[in-house]
Amino acid sequence: MIYTYFISAYLYRTATSDPGCVSNVTDIKDWTEKNIGMLFTKFSSQGSLSPTQIAEFAVLFATQNNTKMIDMLFSCLEEGDALQSTAEFLVALAQNSKASIRNPVVRNIMMKRTFDIISSHFSIFSKAAWIDWFGSKLVPLLPSLTAEMLTTMMSRVDCEIYHVM
DSSP: OHIIIIIHHHHTOOSSSSTTSOTTOOSHHHHHHHHTGGGGHHHHHHSSOOHHHHHHHHHHHHHTTOHHHHHHHHHHHTSSSHHHHHHHHHHHHHHHHSSOOOOHHHHHHHHHHHHHHHGGGGGGOOHHHHHHIIIIITGGGGGGOOHHHHHHHHTTOOHHHHHHO
């Protein structure tokens, strides 16, 4: 309720030179502290956002076409177990967005950053993992899958996995 009636309304305002309040912030923690403050005291004590919280912010910033903040959010996902965090993020993103990310610039950044994280793990992906990632988790971002990404994928799979794709 606080998000819907206060935070979202505040951040979506357009009669300002800084919609989304992204000027003079260095990272997502800095943005959160400056713009949400005490609502996220748990965030401050943990030192980072959960993948679910990152997904909630991603939906907000995607609708604002805010590529700077999308990049900052992905930097948070890269801390710790990036593959697991990205998997949790994509599940939460699908639940929060109810549709694909419509802005192609934002979606391209999200796909590239996700692909950068997961591609280093392709050599250990099982058939089930390929199905899970490319048949489920990545679906909202797949319109931004590039020929270069496909080439990278194809160079790391055998015929059985190729048929899954």
